[in-house]
């Protein structure tokens with residue numbers, strides 16, 4: 042910034058430059074009266090972005106005037122959102138005193154004191170207008186050690202969520218980042234390209250900061266927070282990442298203490314890991330096609346009533362559990378809620394009244410909560426006793442349920458009574474705790490009016506009768522106003538001016554207005570102040586006195602209101618930890634009740650979770666595709682995988698799925714993965730029965746269309762993903778491969794697919810589903826004990842095919858590419874030509890046999906004809922026509938053949 046001396050050398054500009062020096066990388070929004078002004082380069086940068094005019098401060102008086110652009114203070118929200126969405130960092134600089142106070146202040150400088158009160162970036166948003174209720178708003182800080190271990194510190198200051206994740210290697214970092222979808226990443230400058238992070242899609246903003254520079258104080262704070270949270274100590278990279286996130290976030294909120302809900306540790310090994318490819322391909326959070334939430338797994342199972350619940354459900358799906366105990370706790374809770382549909386429904390109705398308690402608490406802590414938002418908190422807390430009562434009812438109703446016929450004789454003593462109590466207890470996850478925050482609720486009821494205003498600044502939020510001092514000021518104010526009305530009446534009477542009025546404006550305060558037609562009656566003591574088109578305005582000594590009284594009372598009342606509101610806000614802020622604990626319990630309840638509702642409405646069942654590496658699904662359905670089709674149209678399928686297999690058991694560890702395009706292979710495979718994910722997330726699953734053995738990771742290699750935009754060929758992406766799977770999958774993993782190898786020459790592709798299948802089967806031995814069009818692979822069943830062929834069935838009729846979408850044992854008999862092409866509307870001539878080429882290719886391959894043991898293209902069964910069935914005489918003519926080789930005929934022979942065919946056709950038609 043090269044500020045010319047002349048223009049910048051005023052006290053205010055010096056103040057601005059001082060502040061700008063402290064926030065060199067931020068756009069400084071500098072409050073001046075009713076505007077936020079931006080100067081110099083800031084103005085030039087934001088002008089076009091915000092579509093506002095850039096002017097100059099000195100209006101042509103100096104040679105190099107200071108560029109300036111401003112926005113009205115009350116409209117800052119929209120402008121701020123635009124800037125933040127574009128990835129800017131914005132420092133909000135406020136006036137910390139009134140011009141009046143500045144003038145009265147001792148000392149040489151009489152300019153208004155200004156300070157940056159907060160810095161706004163995408164990762165530290167707290168205001169409702171910037172946030173989406175159902176999505177978290179993470180800031181993620183990255184640290185790493187020499188061994189290539191990464192610590193991720195994830196912080197959502199809008200709701201106090203704070204945790205660390207450890208990742209081994211760049212791939213794991215990418216997986217974690219795509220799950221968390223952070224709005225901002227803080228890491229060592231230069232780290233992100235090295236990690237291969239494509240920030241565009243992954244995250245809107247990156248802040249370069251060196252984790253090593255994090256202060257000892259921050260590290261100590263993180264350590265203390267962790268101790269208070271009761272977990273084991275953090276590894277150094279974890280602590281460093283957490284401290285970096287905290288330091289960065291706190292720098293954006295000068296002078297504030299963030300509300301944090303413990304510092305948790307998400308152990309990598311505690312979760313079923315879904316890498317970015319799986320999250321994307323399985324459409325866990327959004328669809329592949331248009332990136333929408335609708336049509337995703339999350340959408341299909343979300344019946345939450347609160348924003349907090351929606352966020353928690355997202356977290357559960359993104360990081361399913363691996364520990365059977367923890368998974369079963371969730372299933373137990375859903376089961377209990379399913380058993381009592383009426384209680385569950387009532388609970389959900391209560392939850393509808395619950396607003397985003399976590400985010401409201403965080404805003405109370407930062408001092409930005411509005412009166413209207415505190416009313417939302419009041420409404421939420423009002424729902425708590427009802428929720429607690431319903432949970433008690435649920436517990437009571439479980440006693441007969443669990444103890445029928447085995448009520449012990451003496452409930453008061455002995456182990457029997459103890460187990461009795463144990464059995465009657467609610468599933469642990471349905472326990473909301475004792476603290477219903479009714480003290481906070483009572484304070485909100487006592488102080489806040491029923492419908493408070495959106496902003497604190499104008500007052501009108503404190504209930505009459507709540508505070509004697511406020512009531513007194515309001516009395517004075519109203520008394521003053523009444524006195525003014527009395528003056529008006531008295532003066533009308535006294536002067537005989539019937540339409541004399543006492544009025545008020547900001548320039549003159551209170552005045553008496555008399556129409557010009559009545560001027561002759563104006564008493565001598567009225568002092569003329571202003572002349573308008575058809576009236577004169579006057580002041581009197583009495584009026585001035587009352588005015589002072591009224592305005593004084595208004596100001597005093599407003600100030601008292603502000604004091605009371607601030608105290609109330611501080612009371613809420615002090616209850617922050619309790620509010621977050623309640624928020625957590627409510628969110629969990631909301632998710633579990635929602636999952637129970639989905640289970641009931643869509644006939645999901647509790648999966649049987651086991652350690653043994655199996656995946657046995659009876660009549661499973663794809664949760665999303667099922668919903669998109671008309672009721673009853675989805676064809677349920679059985680799928681069974683068993684990692685430890687021998688030749689003669691029904692299920693293998695690797696299922697090779699063949700069958701025509703559009704036959705339902707992808708749907709069946711995804712169904713298996715989604716059932717596994719839902720089960721681990723603690724949800725019920727869309728099936729009649731499911732036995733799910735613990736999975737450590739789900740890998741998918743499915744359709745590559747969406748990768749094309751990234752500048753890599755389909756085949757390259759495919760192979761890279763396959764390489765990753767082969768190097769990372771363990772015997773506990775679940776692997777989905779959809780048509781691997783099809784992006785290259787036939788034999789290359791087939792050979793790669795063949796070798797990959799063998800490797801998965803022999804070396805890794807995990808559960809895997811492999812959809813392929815290489816029929817040759819089906820012969821592997823003879824050699825690989827754990828491989829089972831399965832196919833999606835079609836019904837064939839008169840040369841046309843109908844997809845049955847049913848998975849059955851054994852390989853598909855052959856492919857139906859040409860029939861599918863026909864369904865898709867390819868021209869008949871192309872189809873005929875393709876059929877002919879296919880026959881020839883099959884014959885040629887049959888003779889040449891370039892890969893002997895593969896038995897390529899086994900003896901061709903005659904392909905079904907593409908043309909419609911015809912009467913025999915006609916069919917004979919068609920057969921002869923088909924047998925012609927037009928390209929090999931001379932024009933004369935062609936003409937001859939055409940004439941003969943035509944004659945026969947006319948004869949047949951004449952005879953029929």
Ligand SMILES: Nc1ncnc2c1ncn2[C@@H]1O[C@H](COP(=O)(O)OP(=O)(O)OP(=O)(O)O)[C@@H](O)[C@H]1O
Nearest residue numbers: 674675676677701702703704705706707708709846
């Ligand atoms: N079990 C099912 N019940 C009803 N409809 C289904 C079922 N499975 C698939 N479908 C329908 O068939 C369409 C195609 O399914 P899918 O994409 O799974 O086929 P595919 O065999 O993988 O095809 P391709 O080989 O071309 O990828 C789906 O979009 C869905 O509408």
